[in-house]
Amino acid sequence: MSEHRRSSRGRKRSVDAPRRIAFDALRRINSQGAYANLVTTSATARMIPRDAGFVIELVHGTCRMQGTWDAIIEAAAGRGLGSMQPAVVDVLRLGAQQLFATQVATHAAVATSVDLAGTAIGERVTGLVNAVVRKMSTRDLDSWLAELAPGDDHTSLGLRYAHPTWVVDELARALGADGDLVALLSADNLAPVPMLVARPGLATVDELVAAGAEPATWSPWGAARPGNPREVPAIGEGRAGVQDEGSQLAILAATSADLPDGPWLDLCAGPGGKSALLRGLSPTFLLASEAQHQRAGLVTQNLANYPPGAHQVITCDGTAPAWGPRFALTVADVPCSGLGALRRRPESRWRRTPGTVAGLVPLQHALLRTAINSTLPGGVIAYIACSPHLDETIGVVEQAEQVEIIDAPALIAQVPGAAHHLDGRFIQLWPHLHGSDAMFCALLRRR
CATH class of the missing domain: 1.10.940.10 (NusB-like)
Incomplete structure (x- = not known):
């Protein structure tokens, strides 16, 4: 045609x-x-x-x-x-x-x-x-490029590797002086192979491998497969999903912590990939809360293959919930700039501005406060952001009150180089080091 x-x-x-x-x-x-x-x-x-x-x-x-x-x-x-x-x-x-x-x-x-x-x-x-x-x-x-970007300054690197200068500045700050900035910028320009996740109790990695996937490097539920994920029967049937390995590792760390008895909360649940993984791992009950009605519907779809009774999906403003401190584990995968997922969202780097981050930080603080207040004493809060930007990650967590920081990288000790260079108790993954999104995860225990 x-x-x-x-x-x-x-x-x-x-x-x-x-x-x-x-x-x-x-x-x-x-x-x-x-x-x-x-x-x-x-x-x-x-x-x-x-x-x-x-x-x-x-x-x-x-x-x-x-x-x-x-x-x-x-x-x-x-x-x-x-x-x-x-x-x-x-x-x-x-x-x-x-x-x-x-x-x-x-x-x-x-x-x-x-x-x-x-x-x-x-x-x-x-x-x-x-x-x-x-x-x-x-x-x-x-x-x-020799004419337009002749130097090694951040403006030239941004032009050479197609990143806005301010993003290069922030990635360099988060990576640290010993980090390989060029390797990170290069990795951001490589489209990733789709990473699948076998939802516990519904599918297995062996089933995904039989459909042409390769087991993930570190996640016990992950498998990478080129091509259209819909070609995999377990994906089409909703027994498996598409989820970056960094997201899977954040949930692995959170659920590997020493947790008291009690229900779990997914505070920012949409579109539901993490909710489905948490539902398969939860020993009792999962409440999945999402502020947007349409995204809450996607969460419901992702949980549809699990038997009813052990989970509930609600539409709720996460900054003003009606519940009190009742959860043994609260996962807050907060709305963020998405600077950690530039590989998968090719247009996003040109849509974000420093003002984007500044506008999100107050919401991130509010959601972390809700997560802490929703958690039982002795319970665990997982603060997760698909961004390495320091204002969205360490800058939010370091102002948290009534919590103790857990050594999160120790819970995924099989993953090398997962500790943040500024504070080794936080997880910071990188595309060029781990083949995943630049996922940040802090685990906090409520006093």
Whole structure:
């Protein structure tokens, strides 16, 4: 399938379906705030695997490298992006992705970009697109970066590895002077193999392995499998899920602590992956609380295969709950910037700002206070964030009252280098060291 329109010279323009679908997806992401993974999943549902893979490569790669492509586009055009139509900018970004990050031949990247502009936007912009893509194609990526990012400062590293400068600053601060910042930035640009989780009592790792997965390095419930997770029967049936190994290890540490008798609470439960794991491990009862009604529905779906009676899902503002201190274990996987999951959310790095973090920190403090107040004396609170940003992690936990810090890395001693460099009692995982999201976990015991 392709789209046709005649050029100003009478030549019939033709755009293949994958490129047009990729362009439409990119417009939704950049103009409507859509999420790349959701858009591409929907857009490629009925495509043959080869074409679907090309769409995902174009969209995810363009979103991930957007800041770098934008700098090259501006240099090649000799003008700022703000002077161009947003749709034209997205055509140029797709052109850069094809030139610098795929096996598409240079002449094909130029020609298809011009044809895409002509059919999707109009003939009036084809001259500009032709000129800019041709100019970009005169040099390889290393040559462009040597000019635009010549140093080793954080601005140059950010441009070279497609991270906003402020994110590079914060990752360096969290990683510490002895950390390998370049290795971390590089790892953020590698799409991870989907990590599956066998839900205790419903599925086993052996079953996932039989479906083509490889056992996870450290999680007793995890298995990695390339391709579409829906191809695995246990996933389609809801007996297993998709969950990063870092998330699984945080739950492993929390549930390995010395816990008193009593029910468990998942305070920020949506969309329900951790809830399903906790439900399979809980010896008594799990209450899963989620502030958003729609996300609470997803939690219910994730728990649907477990027998009723030993869990309940409720919609509740986690900062003002009605319950008192009654839980032996409270898990607070708080809303955060998501800077630890940049591998899986390619567009998110360009949507976050320092203000994003500043706006979330008060909520994180409030949720941790609720978690502490919800926990029995002697019970354990697991404060989890999919972010290494110090303001969202240690900065929140160090202000907690009425708690003692548990040595969390000791509970996953099989995982090397899991201790935070600023305080070895906290877990901080890293993509370049552990192949997981940059997950933070603090375990606190209520006095």
